[in-house]
Amino acid sequence: MSYDGGPFAGWALQPGQRTVAAEVVKALGIVLRRPVTLTVAGRTDSGVHALGQVVSYDGPLPRLRSVNALLPDEISVLAAETVPDGFSARYDAKARSYVYRVLNRSQPDPFERGRALWWPYALDRDALDACAALLVGSHDFTAFTPTETSHRRFQRDVFSAAWQRHGDLLEFRIEADSFMRNMNRILVGTMLEVAQGQRTGFAELLQGAPRAAAGRTAPPHGLYLERVRYA
Numbered sequence: 001m002s003y004d005g006g007p008f009a010g011w012a013l014q015p016g017q018r019t020v021a022a023e024v025v026k027a028l029g030i031v032l033r034r035p036v037t038l039t040v041a042g043r044t045d046s047g048v049h050a051l052g053q054v055v056s057y058d059g060p061l062p063r064l065r066s067v068n069a070l071l072p073d074e075i076s077v078l079a080a081e082t083v084p085d086g087f088s089a090r091y092d093a094k095a096r097s098y099v100y101r102v103l104n105r106s107q108p109d110p111f112e113r114g115r116a117l118w119w120p121y122a123l124d125r126d127a128l129d130a131c132a133a134l135l136v137g138s139h140d141f142t143a144f145t146p147t148e149t150s151h152r153r154f155q156r157d158v159f160s161a162a163w164q165r166h167g168d169l170l171e172f173r174i175e176a177d178s179f180m181r182n183m184n185r186i187l188v189g190t191m192l193e194v195a196q197g198q199r200t201g202f203a204e205l206l207q208g209a210p211r212a213a214a215g216r217t218a219p220p221h222g223l224y225l226e227r228v229r230y231a
Helices: 020-032 064-070 125-135 183-195
Strands: 003-010 049-058 075-077 081-083 095-103 137-140 155-166 169-176 223-229
Touching: 020 049, 020 064, 020 075, 064 075, 095 183, 125 155, 125 169, 125 183, 169 183, 169 223, 183 223
Parallel strands: 049 223
Antiparallel strands: 003 049, 003 075, 003 081, 095 169, 095 223, 137 155, 155 169
């Protein structure tokens, strides 16, 4: 028995409609002429984009051109390769990287609509950088996931976290062993509040504070699953 998997990119489909995973399963089933069960490296909230999602399944490699011909324009399979028996795109992942994009200027950009959070307010860049620096290491992120949750472990190991500016775009990149539901979006929403001078005490939130102590949840359309690392 072999597991074959590869990365794909997908813009978020509209909430309440089809999902990216379901579209990939359907296309693979048609091409391979057999049912397919996917294991996904990272589950994302509805409305979140993926630049480098990875999936695995038990079966032969497909012809990528055939799969992509059946997928909607928002999704593209980038590569596929054979991996050792028992490989799991989810459980064998060593780290996952996300980026959150913020358009920080007074006027909106129609080309970034649905792809970046428009934030027309002044931000303290030093405050953003200070918050990001505090994230690196092992912390209790209870404050950054909904109270009603199935998570049993709230500690996560963050390998890197930083804000970068590219013109009017601010990008927050973070890599960790794994993430909880809404974790990145709540982190971004809270950091933006700190950078506006609306709150202090960010460090204390990383010590197991309750969800109510953290800030608002940033909308999903600014968030991208950027990469999944296996080594």
